[in-house]
Structure formats: C-alpha cells, structure tokens
Amino acid sequence: MSVLPFTPDFTSADPRTIANRLNAQKSTGPTTEAGKAAVSLNALKHGCFSHSVVLPTEDHSLYRALTQSLIDHYRPHTDHEHSLVQTLADTQWRRNRVQALDHNLLTLATLQELEEVREIYGRERNLDGSDSVLDSLAQAQAFQKNLKAFTQLQRQEARLDRLYVRTEKELRQLQDARLAAPAPKPAPTKPVESTPAPANGFVPSVSKSAPSPEPQAAQKTPRMPKWTGRKAARKRAAWLEQHGLTETTPQTR
Numbered sequence: 001m002s003v004l005p006f007t008p009d010f011t012s013a014d015p016r017t018i019a020n021r022l023n024a025q026k027s028t029g030p031t032t033e034a035g036k037a038a039v040s041l042n043a044l045k046h047g048c049f050s051h052s053v054v055l056p057t058e059d060h061s062l063y064r065a066l067t068q069s070l071i072d073h074y075r076p077h078t079d080h081e082h083s084l085v086q087t088l089a090d091t092q093w094r095r096n097r098v099q100a101l102d103h104n105l106l107t108l109a110t111l112q113e114l115e116e117v118r119e120i121y122g123r124e125r126n127l128d129g130s131d132s133v134l135d136s137l138a139q140a141q142a143f144q145k146n147l148k149a150f151t152q153l154q155r156q157e158a159r160l161d162r163l164y165v166r167t168e169k170e171l172r173q174l175q176d177a178r179l180a181a182p183a184p185k186p187a188p189t190k191p192v193e194s195t196p197a198p199a200n201g202f203v204p205s206v207s208k209s210a211p212s213p214e215p216q217a218a219q220k221t222p223r224m225p226k227w228t229g230r231k232a233a234r235k236r237a238a239w240l241e242q243h244g245l246t247e248t249t250p251q252t253r
Contacts, residue, residue: 053090055097063093074171077178084171091164098157105149109142110135117141 054063067089076082117138143150222243227235240246 053093058097063089066093074175076171078174081171081174084167084174087167088164088171091160091167095157095160095164098153098160102150102153102157105146105153106139106142109146110139113141113145114138 054060067086070085070089070092071082074081074085074088076085114134117134121134121137224236224239224245
C-alpha cells in the first residue's frame, strides 16, 4: 500500500489565506551552519532570576567555597547577619555568572562573524602577521548584531551590583550597632552567710526547733464579798458556782 503525498486543499479558502499558507511552506529557517549558530543566540538565558542559585552546569563546590569565604570575612553572629551574608554569596555568584555570560557571548559571536568579515575585507594581515584588525571588526559586528542581549546582561549586572552594595551596607550597620551596644549587667546575687568552723574542725548540726510557749501569768482568785442576812448562804453558793470555786479554794487577799 503506497502513501500518497499530502496536498493542501485551497479551493474553499480566500486568496490571502492561500498566499500565507504557501509562504509558510517556504519558510524553513536558516540552513547554513553560521545562520543556525546565530539563531541559537536568540534563546540566551542569563539565569539571573532562577530559583536555584547554582545551575546544574555549575560547580557546587565553588559556590560553597565562596559562601564560606564571605562567612570568614564578615563573621556573622545573629540569624539576621547570617541571612545577609548568604544573600551576599548568592548575589556575588550571580554577578560572576553574568560576567562569564558576557564574555562567552562576545567570544562566540565574534567567532561567528570572523569568517564573514574576512570574506568582506579580505585576508590581509598586519605587519606583525596578526589578524587584530579583522578580529576587532568581527568583534564590533558581533556586538552590533547582539546588542539586545548585551544590554540585558549589563542591566542585570547593574541590578546585582546595587543589591550587593545595599545588603553589605545593612550588614555593616547591624554589626556596628551590635558592637556599640553595652554589655548586659549581671543580676545581683545575695551573699551567703558562712558560719566559722570551730577550732577542732567539727561542725555541729543546727536544728531549727519550734519556739517554746511563753509562761502564762498565774490567774488571781477573785475575792468573795461578804453577805449578811438570811440569804447570805444562798448568795455565797451562787457566787462560788459562777467563778468555778469551792469552799476550799484560797482567795487572794
């Protein structure tokens, strides 16, 4: 079973649509190696806004070494200071990446433009046998064609520079305030009274006993009045019963 080639049906479309479809079939992108290399720069990613500070193609050990060097330099003490030092490390790592991208972009674009420059201006060399003139022309042409990418990298580098300076200033202010703050005064302690030891070295144990009750004063017996008449005996008995006395209780004189 043979497969017939696909032929688009333009019978029901207007002339403008037919023209657009025919032009789209002719547009296949660059075909030469130089053209494909130039187009590859259109998708340049600077990585300045990536959530991961260290990209998969970067060396994690170098990042850890950079972070440790900043910790040794600033010597943070509080959690806030540690956070600011970490921000400095992340910002410096991204600054290094932008600078490397700028250099690599210029080098790659210059190499792509060098052949075209040599074809236009010939292969003449300087008196010393170098191609410095052609290299400079290729570099200028590479910068001109990739001006948007270079501008974006320079803008990101300036933003990271401002962030680094602002973070370092805040860190210095925190450390200066911490060093200038007075040390906290220790809480006053109550002195402990010590009992001198006797000459023989024996320390008797002191037991705390309850205080002995004070002796109560002796109650005085009230003096019984004298009654006369027929009811004297009855009054005498009532008075003794009222005061809890008996006939034998001595009375105070």
